[in-house]
Amino acid sequence: xxxxxxxxxxxxxxxxxxxxxxxxxxxxxxxxxxxxxxxxxxxxxxxxxxxxxxxxxxxxxxxxxxxxxxxxxxxxxxxxxxxxxxxxxxxxxxxxxxxxxxxxxxxxxxxxxxxxxxxxxxxxxxxxxxxxxxxxxxxxxxxxxxxxxxxxxxxxxxxxxxxxxxxxxxxxxxxxxxxxxxxxxxxxxxxxxxxxxxxxxxxxxxxxxxxxxxxxxxxxxxxxxxxxxxxxxxxxxxxxxxxxxxxxxxxxxxxxxxxxxxxxxxxxxxxxxxxxxxxxxxxxxxxxxxxxxxxxxxxxxxxxxxxxxxxxxxxxxxxxxxxxxxxxxxxxxxxxxxxxxxxxxxxxxxxxxxxxxxxxxxxxxxxxxxxxxxxxxxxxxxxxxxxxxxxxxxxxxxxxxxxxxxxxxxxxxxxxxxxxxxxxxxxxxxxxx
Amino acid sequence: xxxxxxxxxxxxxxxxxxxxxxxxxxxxxxxxxxxxxxxxxxxxxxxxxxxxxxxxxxxxxxxxxxxxxxxxxxxxxxxxxxxxxxxxxxxxxxxxxxxxxxxxxxxxxxxxxxxxxxxxxxxxxxxxxxxxxxxxxxxxxxx
Ligand SMILES: [Fe+2]
Ligand SMILES: [Fe+2]
Numbered sequence: 001x002x003x004x005x006x007x008x009x010x011x012x013x014x015x016x017x018x019x020x021x022x023x024x025x026x027x028x029x030x031x032x033x034x035x036x037x038x039x040x041x042x043x044x045x046x047x048x049x050x051x052x053x054x055x056x057x058x059x060x061x062x063x064x065x066x067x068x069x070x071x072x073x074x075x076x077x078x079x080x081x082x083x084x085x086x087x088x089x090x091x092x093x094x095x096x097x098x099x100x101x102x103x104x105x106x107x108x109x110x111x112x113x114x115x116x117x118x119x120x121x122x123x124x125x126x127x128x129x130x131x132x133x134x135x136x137x138x139x140x141x142x143x144x145x146x147x148x149x150x151x152x153x154x155x156x157x158x159x160x161x162x163x164x165x166x167x168x169x170x171x172x173x174x175x176x177x178x179x180x181x182x183x184x185x186x187x188x189x190x191x192x193x194x195x196x197x198x199x200x201x202x203x204x205x206x207x208x209x210x211x212x213x214x215x216x217x218x219x220x221x222x223x224x225x226x227x228x229x230x231x232x233x234x235x236x237x238x239x240x241x242x243x244x245x246x247x248x249x250x251x252x253x254x255x256x257x258x259x260x261x262x263x264x265x266x267x268x269x270x271x272x273x274x275x276x277x278x279x280x281x282x283x284x285x286x287x288x289x290x291x292x293x294x295x296x297x298x299x300x301x302x303x304x305x306x307x308x309x310x311x312x313x314x315x316x317x318x319x320x321x322x323x324x325x326x327x328x329x330x331x332x333x334x335x336x337x338x339x340x341x342x343x344x345x346x347x348x349x350x351x352x353x354x355x356x357x358x359x360x361x362x363x364x365x366x367x368x369x370x371x372x373x374x375x376x377x378x379x380x381x382x383x384x385x386x387x388x389x390x391x392x393x394x395x396x397x398x399x400x401x402x403x404x405x406x407x408x409x410x411x412x413x414x415x416x417x418x419x420x421x422x423x424x425x426x427x428x429x430x431x432x433x
Numbered sequence: 434x435x436x437x438x439x440x441x442x443x444x445x446x447x448x449x450x451x452x453x454x455x456x457x458x459x460x461x462x463x464x465x466x467x468x469x470x471x472x473x474x475x476x477x478x479x480x481x482x483x484x485x486x487x488x489x490x491x492x493x494x495x496x497x498x499x500x501x502x503x504x505x506x507x508x509x510x511x512x513x514x515x516x517x518x519x520x521x522x523x524x525x526x527x528x529x530x531x532x533x534x535x536x537x538x539x540x541x542x543x544x545x546x547x548x549x550x551x552x553x554x555x556x557x558x559x560x561x562x563x564x565x566x567x568x569x570x571x572x573x574x575x576x
Contacts, residue, residue: 144553210546211542213449273457338539345513355516360539363535
C-alpha cells in the first residue's frame with residue numbers, strides 16, 4: 001500500500017525554489033535591456049543580439065523558473081522528491097546563470113572561448129538536472145495525469161539540449177558535425193512546443209482545478225492531448241515532405257484544442273472572484289489559441305504579414321512572452337505565497353497560538369503587486385505585437401515594448417523579494433518563541 | 434449505486450459551492466448573503482469532517498491496521514482548517530474584506546489540496562477495505 005503520497009515531508013525547503021525564482025527576473029531584465037539598446041535585432045532571428053535575447057529569456061528566465069518549479073512541484077504531485085535537490089540546487093542555479101550569461105556574451109561578441117565555457121556549463125547543468133529529474137520521474141509509481149505529461153516534457157528537454165549542444169559545437173570549429181538550419185528549427189520547436197508546452201499542460205491539469213475550483217480535466221483529455229502532441233512532434237521532426245508538413249498542421253490544432261478547452265474549464269470555475277492568476281491564465285490561453293489560428297491560416301496561404309521571417313518572429317515572441325511567460329507570472333503570484341504559507345504553517349504545528357497570527361497569502365504577496373504585474377506585462381505584450389505592424393515605427397514601438405518589459409521584470413523581482421522578506425520575518429518570529 | 438468515493442467527493446463539491454458563494458458575497462460587500470452562505474459552509478464542513486473523523490477514518494484504520502498513516506495527516510489538516518474557519522468567522526463579523534479574502538484564498542487552496550489527497554488516495558483506499566458501500570454511506574450524515 002502506497003501511503004507516501006499523503007506525506008508532505010518530501011517538500012524541499014522554501015529557499016530552494018525561491019532561489020531560482022529570485023534569479024530569473026534578472027535575466028528577463030537583461031533581455032529587455034538588450035532589446036532596448038538594439039531594437040534592430042527584430043530584423044532577423046539570426047541577429048546576434050536576437051540570439052542572445054532569446055536565450056536570456058528561454059534559459060535565464062524560462063528554464064530558471066521551470067527548474068525551480070519542477071523541484072518544488074514534483075514532490076507535491078507525486079510524493080517523489082528530486083533526489084539531492086538541496087545539494088544540487090545551488091550548482092544548477094549557478095551553472096544555469098553563468099552558462100546563460102556566457103552563451104549570450106558569446107552570441108554578442110562571437111568569441112569561441114565564451115562558447116566553450118557556455119557549452120561546458122550548460123551541458124553540465126542540464127546533465128545534473130535531467131539526471132536527478134529522470135531518477136525521480138522513473139521512481140514515481142502512482143503517477144497521475146500530470147506526471148505523464150511531465151515525463152514527456154523531460155524527454156523533449158533532453159533532445160532540445162542535445163540539439164542545442166550540437167549546434168553550439170559547430171560554432172567552435174569542431175568539424176565533426178555540420179551546422180544545420182533545420183537543427184535550429186527542431187531545437188526551437190522542441191524547446192517551445194515540446195518541453196515548454198508539455199510542462200505547462202502537466203501543471204495546468206493539476207493547478208487550474210485546485211486554485212480556481214474549476215472542473216477537473218478528464219483523464220482521457222490529459223493523457224490524449226499530451227501523447228498526441230508528443231507523437232506529432234516526433235513525426236514532424238523525423239519525417240520529411242508531406243508527412244512532416246501534415247504533422248506541422250496537426251500541432252497547432254492539438255494545442256489550439258487544449259487552449260480552448262482550458263479556457264472553457266476556466267469559464268466554468270466556481271470561484272468568480274477577481275484574481276490575477278486567473279487573468280494571467282486567460283491571457284495566456286487566449287494568446288495561445290489566437291497564435292495557433294493565425295499559424296494555421298499562414299500554413300494555408302493566408303498570412304497576416306507579408307514577410308514570413310517576421311511572421312515567425314511574431315509567433316515565437318507571442319508563444320514565449322504571451323503564453324509561457326504569462327503562465328509563469330500568473331503562477332508565481334499564487335504559488336509563492338501559498339508555499340510560504342505552507343512552510344510557515346508547518347513551522348508552527350505545535351504552536352496553535354502562532355498559527356492564528358500567521359500572515360495570510362494576500363499579506364505575504366499583496367493583490368496590488370499582482371495587479372501591477374498584470375498591467376505592466378499586458379502593456380509590454382500589446383506594444384510588442386503592435387511593433388510588428390508598425391511599419392516605419394517598428395523600432396520606436398519595440399523600444400517602448402522593451403522598456404515596459406524591463407519594468408515588468410523589475411516589478412517581478414521587487415514583488416518576490418518583498419514577499420520573501422515578509423516570509424523570513426514571520427518565520428523568525430515563530431522560531432524565536 | 435453510489436460509491437464511498439462519489440458520496441464523499443459530492444460533499445467536497447457541496448462545500449466548494451457555499452464557500453465560493455460566500456467569498457463572492459464578501460467581495461461585493463453583500464454581508465447578509467455572505468453570512469448565510471458562510472453559515473451553510475461552516476456547518477457543512479463540520480459535518481463532513483466529523484463524518485471522516487468519527488466514522489470513515491476509524492473504520493479505515495480498523496480494517497487496514499494503519500493508524501499513524503494518512504488518516505493522522507488528514508486529522509491534523511482538519512485542525513488547521515478549523516483554525517482558519519475560526520479566523521474567517523471573526524473577519525466576517527468585523528466586516529473586514531481584506532482579512533476575509535486573504536484568509537479565504539489560503540483556506541481554499543489548503544482545502545483543495547486536502548480534498549485532492551482524499552479523493553485520489555484515501556477514499557479509494559477506504560473503498561477497497563470497506564466493501565459494503567451502502568452500509569457505510571447510510572451511517573454517514575448527509576449535508
Ligand atoms: Fe478530510
Ligand atoms: Fe474530506
